[in-house]
Amino acid sequence: MNAGSGEALAQPFPEKRSLATNPSKGAKVRAGDRIFRGLAEGSGVLIVVLITAIGLFLLWRAIPALARNEENFLLYGGNWVTTDTSAMKFGVLDLLQVTVFVSLFALLLAMPIALGIAIFLTQYAPRRVAGPFAYMVDLLAAVPSIIYGVWGLYVLAPQLRPVAMWLNENFSWITIFATGNASVAGGGTIFTAGIVLAVMILPIITAVTREVFVQTPRGQIEAALALGATRWEVVKTTVLPFGRSGYISGAMLGLGRALGETVALLIILRGTQQAFGWSLFDGGYTFASKIAAAASEFNDQYKAGAYIAAGLVLFVLTLVVNSLARAAVAGKQPT
């Protein structure tokens, strides 16, 4: 800009802006800086490579087995035959059904409780109480899944037996309470597993939901209060609409965790040869528990490949669910 022309004068056409002087132009980039930057960037690259490698390696190892599969991999739901590696029969339909069913059941149980806790911790509890309670909910996530598994099978299942029997006896005309392929009294059912799974995903849903609820604009809450809203009405009119995306995102993350849960389900669910019948009193295998149950017998690339193919489906499934969860909360990023 020419001297004296004045900023206020309208220019006839946009002039090219002068380049800012670069203060560190000509400065030597030190070796230390270069190395350190390289290490940091290299680690970032490593993560990206790692994820790609997970997908590629699983796919690469699964292909030879898939080529020898006599059934449709996605639509076959029967028993797996992997002993004869030249003519294998395996498919994920049954696993997919059990995995999705038990995860959704767990989600159904955990979602309202998580919502209640998040509201309690952010809106109801005084700050002094909220901290320790939040810590205790987080502790639920610190308990290893195998401990949940043995607790579910040996401690919880016997206590649930009367409830399960009662539901089965009185409501067996509803599909989900019908007698399934596992013993109701034995407790190795989706019913038990789903309840344990709900406990396991509860802290995840709560943590994400809480984080978003706590960001509810103070002004909205105060405005609602000023209009004479009761405490619940404040929550209903400000916190819930604001935090809905966070709650959905948390639930999706919980679902992702439930889909991939391995050892608790492996211990609790009774393995069965019969097809899954959409009952809570079925046993069966999820993706993860099927793989884990057979893992010690991996000695042949085709046999292992069949399970790796199932693992790949699980990977893609959790990837999709988690990405949706991130997308849900990203749309509501407070600026």
Add this chain to the structure above:
Amino acid sequence: MTTLDRPVKVPTFQSVSLRRKLTNYLAGVLVVSSMVIALIPLVWVLISVITKGVKAASSVVWWTHSQAGMTTFEVGGGAYHAIVGTVLQGLVCAAISIPIGVFVAIYLVEYGAGTTFGKLTTFMVDILTGVPSIVAALFIYALWVATLGFQRSGLAVSLSLVLLMIPVIVRATEEMLRIVPMDLREASYALGVPKWKTIVRIVIPTALSGIVTGIMLALARVMGETAPLLVLVGYSQVMNFDIFSGFMGSLPGMMYDQTSAGAGANPVPTDRLWGAALTLIVLIAILNIGARILARLFAPKKI
């Protein structure tokens, strides 16, 4: 502050209708009871592990002996082999994950903030957070055992745990680095300190307490993982200090082994199962409490 505290005029509508009162009351009850419901399993799990596990874990040899030569019908033996295995695998995993995780976080906060590749990395870390442990185990199996031809070993388990530990460390470190005030960095730059030295000497020490806490909690999380153990190493009931070869005991492995050895019906494996569970809980509790103590120890000094 004297007269304005109270409304000048008595408000016209003072009473809240019964329906609204009831709804409000009911919502309060539901919210509080969901909190209570969530605490029931926590307390229940802890109490059952402690009461059932104390019998085995209080025996003299539990903390000093392995299960070598023991059968499922013979009382005795300990969990020393399993503790050693779990700790070794955890430490090797931590040794690999900590540098990678911290560097990724440094990249995300100090170098890659706002860039396309930074966003991609953040997204990938998110994906890695959601990778189920069994998939991580299968990946290491496909890479380490099936492709590179190594034997199953404790090291393979550690490698798969790395995949589970890195995202937790990245998240914790990232969060801590972000809250380091920009002023500190700028003051350092103004004194002519290069960027890398600013990060090493100013940024990381300021954030250290949070980073250490995050690492300890991540370690506690991976030590309880079982799925990689099932896929990548056999369970051994004798001592094995060699992480590079052979079967290796571990606490989750020991627990799983007891469930297949007839726990629930046979009292001997049942006691061992709960003993191992209690030991695992104790180990995790030590890490959690240790994290809190270290956090206080490394907290930036107040001037």
